[in-house]
Amino acid sequence: MPKTLPTPVNPPERDTAEREAVRRSVEDQFPFVAQLLAEGQPKAPAGEPETWSFIDRTTGALREVTCLPGCELDHSEDIETPTFRDDIICEASGETVTLPVDAGGGAEEMRFLQPSLRVQPFSSRLAERMPFVDIEVLDDEWIECLDPDGLETVIRTLSGRLSALRVAHAQLVAARAAYRGRA
Ligand SMILES: [Zn+2]
Incomplete structure (x- = not known):
């Protein structure tokens, strides 16, 4: 072609x-x-x-x-x-x-x-x-x-969600350590 x-x-x-x-x-x-x-x-x-x-x-x-x-x-x-x-x-x-x-x-x-x-x-x-x-x-x-502003809004929102996931990760690690300590 x-x-x-x-x-x-x-x-x-x-x-x-x-x-x-x-x-x-x-x-x-x-x-x-x-x-x-x-x-x-x-x-x-x-x-x-x-x-x-x-x-x-x-x-x-x-x-x-x-x-x-x-x-x-x-x-x-x-x-x-x-x-x-x-x-x-x-x-x-x-x-x-x-x-x-x-x-x-x-x-x-x-x-x-x-x-x-x-x-x-x-x-x-x-x-x-x-x-x-x-x-x-x-x-x-x-x-x-x-548009670029809309995409920026999505990126900012997702960035906040990533922070929440990191907090959940730290809580999970601490919670597991506490469970192991009980056994
Ligand atoms: Zn094309």
Whole structure:
């Protein structure tokens, strides 16, 4: 399938310096976004996003899409067959983490706290035309369409939960020691 890369606008040296500055800033502020970007890099050389076209199924027009950095989708079906523009999505999810959770039918491995960086460039919901993050909280239960402030709120809340887990851990260790002392 034909894919073309956009011509760089900036001279290479300045471009590299700017990218480096952005990379450092992203790593400092959003470590997991930096991880997503780093994991996506083998697909598109030197951080160049992929650009491709599809036939808009409603209007018959040819539309161009530039992928999110690190997009993991190959878009071959979007490119080969006319597609509703609302259905175009780019996504970078990174590695999935699971733990055994019992939802009533015995413990099963379930995905949890899985962030996906997404954009739907022609969505009828305008907020989805800018990159956003969906979080799979637990096994197909989602917090959707987070902007940076919303994601920051989730991170702050989870950070508080981690503190509570550490307190519970200390209490557990102390409680076990006390039980052993009784025996
Ligand atoms: Zn894409």
